Amino acid sequence: xxxxxxxxxxxxxxxxxxxxxxxxxxxxxxxxxxxxxxxxxxxxxxxxxxxxxxxxxxxxxxxxxxxxxxxxxxxxxxxxxxxxxxxxxxxxxxxxxxxxxxxxxxxxxxxxxxxxxxxxxxxxxxxxxxxxxxxxxxxxxxxxxxxxxxxxxxxxxxxxxxxxxxxxxxxxxxxxxxxxxxxxxxxxxxxxxxxxxxxxxxxxxxxxxxxxxxxxxxxxxxxxxxxxxxxxxxxxxxxxxxxxxxxxxxxxxxxxxxxxxxxxxxxxxxxxxxxxxxxxxxxxxxxxxxxxxxxxxxxxxxxxxxxxxxxxxxxxxxxxxxxxxxxxxxxxxxxxxxxxxxxxxxxxxxxxxxxxxxxxxxxxxxxxxxxxxxxxxxxxxxxxxxxxxxxxxxxxxxxxxxxxxxxxxxxxxxxxxxxxxxxxxxxxxxxxxxxxxxxxxxxxxx
Numbered sequence: 001x002x003x004x005x006x007x008x009x010x011x012x013x014x015x016x017x018x019x020x021x022x023x024x025x026x027x028x029x030x031x032x033x034x035x036x037x038x039x040x041x042x043x044x045x046x047x048x049x050x051x052x053x054x055x056x057x058x059x060x061x062x063x064x065x066x067x068x069x070x071x072x073x074x075x076x077x078x079x080x081x082x083x084x085x086x087x088x089x090x091x092x093x094x095x096x097x098x099x100x101x102x103x104x105x106x107x108x109x110x111x112x113x114x115x116x117x118x119x120x121x122x123x124x125x126x127x128x129x130x131x132x133x134x135x136x137x138x139x140x141x142x143x144x145x146x147x148x149x150x151x152x153x154x155x156x157x158x159x160x161x162x163x164x165x166x167x168x169x170x171x172x173x174x175x176x177x178x179x180x181x182x183x184x185x186x187x188x189x190x191x192x193x194x195x196x197x198x199x200x201x202x203x204x205x206x207x208x209x210x211x212x213x214x215x216x217x218x219x220x221x222x223x224x225x226x227x228x229x230x231x232x233x234x235x236x237x238x239x240x241x242x243x244x245x246x247x248x249x250x251x252x253x254x255x256x257x258x259x260x261x262x263x264x265x266x267x268x269x270x271x272x273x274x275x276x277x278x279x280x281x282x283x284x285x286x287x288x289x290x291x292x293x294x295x296x297x298x299x300x301x302x303x304x305x306x307x308x309x310x311x312x313x314x315x316x317x318x319x320x321x322x323x324x325x326x327x328x329x330x331x332x333x334x335x336x337x338x339x340x341x342x343x344x345x346x347x348x349x350x351x352x353x354x355x356x357x358x359x360x361x362x363x364x365x366x367x368x369x370x371x372x373x374x375x376x377x378x379x380x381x382x383x384x385x386x387x388x389x390x391x392x393x394x395x396x397x398x399x400x401x402x403x404x405x406x407x408x409x410x411x412x413x414x415x416x417x418x419x420x421x422x423x424x425x426x427x428x429x430x431x432x433x434x435x436x437x438x439x440x441x442x443x444x445x446x
Contacts, residue, residue: 012030012051015053021146048119049118050078054083058342082103086102086105101114106167147181152169157278191390193239196240222250223250223253243290291303291329302404304332304407305331305335309337310338326370338360383434386430388427391416391424399416
């Protein structure tokens with residue numbers, strides 16, 4: 001009796017670069033490909049075609065994208081490019097003329113079609129039988145997931161080209177967002193990280209239209225979305241929150257334990273002159289007063305932010321203003337970038353003095369040292385306190401996790417010395433025993 005071996009599924013390799021928003025794009029593409037019968041493989045050699053999801057925000061990110069595309073071509077030969085740098089197809093093909101297709105961000109259908117052209121899907125695949133998990137394919141660990149609530153941005157910051165790449169704000173229907181969140185929680189997710197280009201603006205484009213979820217009306221608005229997410233019984237963490245007035249409504253939800261007391265606000269600078277050149281809101285005095293008020297309502301509030309030093313026209317006086325502002329603001333988690341001109345950004349046309357590279361480097365080092373002292377002092381205050389920790393990794397030395405003031409990849413860790421018996425996704429209560437500028441050490445308590 002002869003046996004017939006079923007043909008192997010077509011195989012796709014995938015490299016995802018850039019921010020969490022791009023990671024969600026990658027997850028959507030992979031979910032569609034898996035529904036069509038493609039296997040996702042982890043090596044160039046095993047793949048029939050490789051998709052590279054690029055980042056095009058700043059020059060260093062573009063350089064990394066071009067480098068990864070070159071590596072994929074060398075190791076595999078069949079490469080499709082998508083993502084934010086995809087809007088610069090000419091620049092990509094100038095360096096790598098052999099790429100098979102180039103698409104921009106959010107062009108999911110075009111990417112999948114390009115894969116079909118290179119490696120057609122199996123004709124006998126039945127998506128009703130060969131099911132993908134209902135939550136889709138996730139590139140994050142099983143216990144946390146990014147929840148993208150909108151695409152695009154209505155801001156016109158002079159240093160940024162994201163609106164030209166991703167378009168104006170388009171909010172997802174609130175029912176769709178909450179359905180996805182519910183599926184993720186049912187699949188074992190313990191933490192939802194809410195992301196977009198501008199989370200505070202959610203619903204502006206649809207005039208906060210009322211949608212429905214589980215039979216109940218819910219406004220397409222950040223506050224009502226957070227209220228609904230809080231009913232799912234998992235950590236809800238907010239990223240990319242612009243400090244619009246209605247952000248004040250979130251603080252009581254945090255104080256009540258409904259969502260994590262964590263705000264990721266991209267302040268970018270503090271000097272009114274620099275903020276004006278950046279086309280950012282320049283109400284730094286009111287911002288300090290609001291931060292003080294927020295902490296009076298919710299003393300455990302953690303604020304993380306990012307800043308740019310060396311923006312065109314930034315003087316030593318502007319930079320010192322920023323340092324003094326940081327001292328007043330006492331932010332908990334802070335990242336800093338040296339300004340890098342981006343092709344197509346309005347800032348390139350500003351009639352302002354360019355800050356020399358050595359001055360940028362000096363200011364970056366002084367900024368980091370200044371903020372490290374603030375972060376260290378704030379973490380020292382946590383010693384002796386009890387915190388809930390979500391475990392990310394475990395080895396023979398113990399467990400590594402995060403508490404409510406640590407987002408994955410960008411913030412610090414909690415090292416649990418007696419946690420080798422734990423497993424990723426566990427939530428445990430610990431007592432903090434030590435701290436440095438970024439991380440905490442703790443022991444599990446009963």
